Every structure is written in C-alpha cells, then in structure tokens.
Amino acid sequence: MKYVAVTACPTGIAHTYMAAEALEQAAKAAGDEVLVETQGSAGSTPLPAADIAAADAVIFAADVGVRDRERFAGKPVVEASVKQAINDAAGLLGRAKDAAAEQPAGAHEPAGASESAAEEPELASKVVAGTGFGTRLRQWLMTGVSYMIPFVAAGGLLIALSFALGGYQITDAPPVTDTFDAASLVSWAALFNQIGTLAFEFLVPVLAGFIAFAIADRPAIAPGFVGGAxxxxxxxxxxxxxVAGLLAGAVIAGLKRIKVPRGVAGIMPVVVLPLLGSLVVGALMFVLIGKPIALAMTALTGWLTGLSGANAALLGALLGAxxxxxxxxxxxxxxxxxxxGGLSIGATASLEIMAAVMAAGMVPPLALALASAVRGKLFTPAERASGRAAWLLGASFIxxxxxxFAAGDPLRVIPSIVIGSATTGALSMTFGATLRAPHGGIFVTPLVGNPLAYLAAIVIGVVVAALAxxxxKQLGRPAVEQPAPEAAAAVPA
Known part of the structure; x- marks a missing residue:
C-alpha cells in the first residue's frame, strides 16, 4: 500500500513531527510506504501531485484545518488527531487500508484530474472516519489559535522587553514618530512597546479570520477579519x-452553496463572497451580537481581576493539571x-495565568528527566535515553x-505529573508571577514578573512530580531488568 499523509498541530512544534515519525515507522514495519507533509510552524513542503495521484489513501492527522485539502479530491480519506497518530499509527494505517478497499471502482482519480473533480471538492471526504462536528469545531478553533500565536509571541515579547528596559511607565511615552532618540534606551523601550501593542491589536481579527478560513477557505478570511475587528x-x-470567526465561516459556507451562472462564478471568491460576507458579519456583530458578548467579556475581566488567594491558587492548580x-x-x-486568550485582556491576573500555564507545562518532561537520572533502574534503556532529551524539551515548554514515559506506563506516570504540574500552577498563581510571552519556556525567564518565585514554583513542582x-514505580512492579554487561556495553551513552 502507498499512502500520503498530512500532520498538523496548533503550535506546529512537536506533535506535528512526532505524528509524522510515528506514521513513517509504522508504515515501514508493515512493508508499506507513506509520504508525510508536515504543516508545522516552520512552513511545509507540499506533497508532489504525482505522489498524491499514486496514493491508495490519504491520512489527515491534524488538530487544525488541513491547508489546500482540494489537492486530495477523489481519494479515500481517514482523519484523526495527531495524538491518535502518535499513540496508534498502525491502527490509523489499518483504517486507511480499509478506506481504500471501500473506494468505489472508478472513483480513484487524482486531485484536479477532471473538471468534475474540481467542481465537487466534497469528493475529498467521501470516505472519512472520525470527523464528527465536535472534531471539526475543535479543528476550526485550533486553526485560529495557531495563526494567532505568532502575533501573541511577537507582541508579548516586545512589550515585556519594553518594560524591562523602560519600566512600566513606558506605556505613557509619546509616539516614537514624534520623538525618537537612537542614543536613548527609553526611546528604544518606547519603540518596542508601541510595536508590541500594535501586534496585539491584530490578535482578535487574526483569530476570527483564520477560524473562518478553516471553515470556508479563502473567501471567508476577509469577513472573519472584519468581524474580529x-x-x-x-x-x-x-x-x-x-463568535465572529464561526459566524463568518458559516455565512460564507452558506453563500457558496448558492448556484450562480458560470459567468459570475469567476468573481464570486474574490469579490462577491467577501463583500456579502463582510456586510452580513459586520452588521450582525455591530447591531445584534457584539454588545452581549462585550458584557460577558466585562464580567470575565472583572472575575479575573478579582482573583486572589485560594481562588487564584485553585485556578492555577486546575490549569496545571x-x-x-x-x-x-x-x-x-x-x-x-x-x-x-487572556493575554488580549491585559489584566494582571491574565498575565499570572499565562505564567502558571507555562510553568506547569515545563514540569512533566523535567520531572521525568530528573526521575530517570536519579533512579535509572526503574526505567527502561529507551526511557533513560528519552530522559536525557527531556531536559531540553521541558526547559523549552514542550x-x-x-x-x-506516559505511553509505556500511563497509570503511574500521568497521575504523578498531574500532581506536580498542579502544584506548580497553584504556587505560581499564589506567588503572583506574570508573563506576557505565550512560549519560550525557561528562556523567557528574564521577562517574567517575580522570576525567583516563578523558578521556585517550577523546581518544587518538578521535585514533587519526580518523587511521585x-x-x-516501586509499587507492585519490580525494577526494570538491566542488560548483561556485554549487552550494556553495546547500548550507546
């Protein structure tokens, strides 16, 4: 069998490539061939059209919308999350084989091979597994979030740098277009702050635009951006x-179903659909939907601002878990x-939540790296090798x-790391550590508010999880058998 696959996760950093590797290894073990397109944060190299045409089936292992799905029109398609591909790649390949066997005779046309295939993109999903509405909704939302994250990262880091260089009063600096002195540190801080603030203003429009894009493709981007604005x-x-992103996607998807004369069809995607979609979505958001949601946002902001003491610690523990x-x-x-999402609110409590989440996310890999280093005999050689890599992964917030570790021993590992991360989340919120950067792990510590307490929360959580x-691992199971001396010598350090 020959398969083509696309893997994509919201951040496009780790799961995307782990899923691709799992599929490749499972196909090799089964004597099959799979070519994988990784739609990660660093971009992707599209699969050659000839390989798509020659494939028996297509696998989408994605938690976000797959870009350019129309390339696979006419092929049997199986969809799953990236985690399903990581945990059970062999099973996913089996589903793809079954889907290929069910493909009707004569339907195996390459994408774009005929005019009818181009006019009927729904052919791409005639044989699909695991694509219920809940799965689709999660993919749409995660697509918007994945495109929003770079803006959050750029804007948040620039604002944090501006505070580090010029203090919190830098927000009152005059526009740098009026007064900028290249020899002044304060001017540079003001420049960073004003660029970062502008980047933050794109967050909601980008989120809405790419949720709409995931639902109804490119014609929905403009209505989504307009609704977000x-x-x-x-x-x-x-x-x-x-809401604006979902609304824009639904409106454009509905408009695309209207049959129009062939002479008008050419301008529909670039003129008519964006025009009508922007008008409908903008009007609904201004007149009907926007104000009630604004009241809900005001209530949410008030709740976050009022968090303190036990309530803050409880929220941190929940998010950490x-x-x-x-x-x-x-x-x-x-x-x-x-x-x-809370970063767009800008409240201090929102920055504390971001710090707690990142700190808690670093705990599991670091804790397991520490545990495998301290008591290596409780872990397999493969786990000890994974432990050495986990130091850097954990420090990087991956x-x-x-x-x-969890795949090999979930009942012992998962509860332990949940306890450790919950501890870190609660302590970080209690200590009042703040963070504007949505990623970066230990490497953005200089931009953390109350950094010593933040690091202490991470260390305590790592120790708690490692001890757990x-x-x-010592309950109800003997230590892992160590290899004989001659075999141990063959194991790479």
Missing part, C-alpha cells in the same frame, strides 16, 4: 473573535488557549517530552 471595536474581545494530563492533547490545548513517579 468589530469585536475589538465594541469591546467583545477574545470571545467576540471566536489540565496542561499535564494529556501532554499537548485537547485538554492541554483548552488550558493553553484560555491562557493565550510538554510532549513526557509522552514516551519514583514512588509509584
């Missing part, structure tokens, strides 16, 4: 952006998206570094 104007914020539970999966992404793992 209206959400900012009326004060509906992050929640308004979510969610981050650790599935190590980059859907529950992890819910907590992370909540934290990133929670997926804990997956190799070591204790759990």
């Amino acid at each position: 209206v959400a900012v104007t009326v004060g509906a914020g992050f929640l308004g952006g979510l 969610m981050i650790a539970f599935d190590m980059g999966g859907p529950i992890n992404k819910v907590a992370y998206t909540f934290a990133v 929670t997926e570094g804990a997956i190799p 793992v070591l204790f759990a």
